[in-house]
Amino acid sequence: KQEVTQIPAALSVPEGENLVLNCSFTDSAIYNLQWFRQDPGKGLTSLLLIQSSQREQTSGRLNASLDKSSGRSTLYIAASQPGDSATYLCAVSHTGFQKLVFGTGTRLLVSP
Amino acid sequence: DAGVIQSPRHEVTEMGQEVTLRCKPISGHNSLFWYRQTMMRGLELLIYFNNNVPIDDSGMPEDRFSAKMPNASFSTLKIQPSEPRDSAVYFCASSLRTALRDRGRPSPYEQYFGPGTRLTVT
Numbered sequence: 311k312q313e314v315t316q317i318p319a320a321l322s323v324p325e326g327e328n329l330v331l332n333c334s335f336t337d338s339a340i341y342n343l344q345w346f347r348q349d350p351g352k353g354l355t356s357l358l359l360i361q362s363s364q365r366e367q368t369s370g371r372l373n374a375s376l377d378k379s380s381g382r383s384t385l386y387i388a389a390s391q392p393g394d395s396a397t398y399l400c401a402v403s404h405t406g407f408q409k410l411v412f413g414t415g416t417r418l419l420v421s422p
Numbered sequence: 423d424a425g426v427i428q429s430p431r432h433e434v435t436e437m438g439q440e441v442t443l444r445c446k447p448i449s450g451h452n453s454l455f456w457y458r459q460t461m462m463r464g465l466e467l468l469i470y471f472n473n474n475v476p477i478d479d480s481g482m483p484e485d486r487f488s489a490k491m492p493n494a495s496f497s498t499l500k501i502q503p504s505e506p507r508d509s510a511v512y513f514c515a516s517s518l519r520t521a522l523r524d525r526g527r528p529s530p531y532e533q534y535f536g537p538g539t540r541l542t543v544t
Contacts, residue, residue, distance in 0.1 A: 341531070342531060344532065344533065346535075351540075352537060352538075353426075353513060353535040353536055353537040353538050354513065354515075354535040355535070356532055356533065356534060356535075359531075359532045399465070401465075403531060408453055408455075408470060408472075408477075408517065408519065408531055408533075409455070409467045409470060409478055409481075410455075410467060410533060411467075412464055412465040412466075413464075414464055415464070
């Protein structure tokens with residue numbers, strides 16, 4: 311059974327810092343990995359999707375990497391801003407299936 | 423596009439009552455997913471459809487839960503009878519399931535979520 315873990319569970323940083331969020335999964339037979347952002351009381355916003363054949367994806371100040379063989383992904387946020395404060399979730403899907411298995415999330419607080 | 427639309431946004435009901443949650447996926451998407459989010463268990467997939475056909479309902483907790491997708495633009499999740507432990511936020515998501523990656527189109531299987539329905543059963 312696939313298990314997805316995110317470390318740390320919570321992170322507090324001052325504005326302007328670069329930071330890394332970690333995601334690990336137990337079964338490397340994934341089809342893709344998706345990073346989401348969730349604001350309090352809101353739905354999930356897709357940030358980046360990495361196919362299993364890819365090593366990284368970039369969008370603006372965000373960069374997600376994938377090391378499928380070791381079961382790890384990282385989300386790098388450059389020059390963090392207070393508006394980045396949210397919970398970040400990673401999720402993986404398996405080859406041939408579309409269902410996503412979610413991690414427990416990292417709650418990020420960026421203070422001005 | 424307006425994105426995935428869910429209604430109602432909030433629902434408060436008494437134990438034993440029937441609850442129906444509704445979802446309208448993004449136009450053109452052919453896969454639809456129902457998730458439940460709680461503090462204890464995080465986000466869990468309940469059921470998903472491809473081309474209106476249920477593919478995997480292994481996450482549906484009990485027979486009290488049922489889901490339908492009568493057409494490509496509408497799905498319902500019904501709980502009958504509801505219980506306090508069903509209190510959670512229920513999300514609907516949709517995606518475009520395709521074997522091809524066309525330039526300018528969303529990545530295959532990228533899921534887009536609705537705002538959720540916060541259900542409270544007293």
